Amino acid sequence: MVQAADFDPAVSLPPGLDPGAIRRAIDYIGKELTDLVELYFEQANVFSAVVGIFGTKALHQYSQFEKNKHPDIAAQRFPDLCRRGRVGKLKPNDCLESKGSKRPFAIQSHFDHAGWYIVWRYLIDRLEQIEQGRPVIIWRVDVVFLTKEDWKYEGSKAGAAGGGRTHTFGVKAPAKKLRGTAVYKRQDIIVKGGKPIPVNGHS
DNA sequence: TGCGTGAGGCTGGTCAGAGC
């Protein structure tokens, strides 16, 4: 259940996005992902992308932001959403990127574009101990405006000889940067051991 | 203990060039 007391009215939001829209979006994401939670256990790494996608859908529905009109850009590049009615070249202030993450602080991306970012921090409560009928809990929502300078490049050593992931960008000192940006934070969830857990429970 | 950083892992989509 999304509680009004869990919202922080002091957090700056982009014009066209209000706490009411975020509240409805959290509810929408929680409901829609209930049927998809099995996906998390099949392939956890794609589930965060799904959370971000449903965040985009919800904000398209409930806020003054709309999905990017270019399907390929909306699906893969920046931004997911732009302010309704904007045409031509988008300014950073008109861009909103929706991201889902299990991690309490980090934001990772493959680009370093300036704009608004909304991060849906979620946890999986398979036994539904936190909330009956809700295996996916959005426990915090960060809304932050990031500039190019906020990102740092994290290179890749992937190559013919083997190796890992493609290069990424990460937000510098994310915990510091995200201080005061949590427009929604459940009081019954705390971060312990680098993971979100119920106040009176254990993960 | 909390947090930052880096490395290695997964997935799917688009696009351009090569070959038929």
Next chain:
DNA sequence: GCTCTGACCAGCCTCACGCA
């Protein structure tokens, strides 16, 4: 012209280690 293939782009994750 069509199909196949590889490079590249884009979305994340976990884990280990170091530092405060």
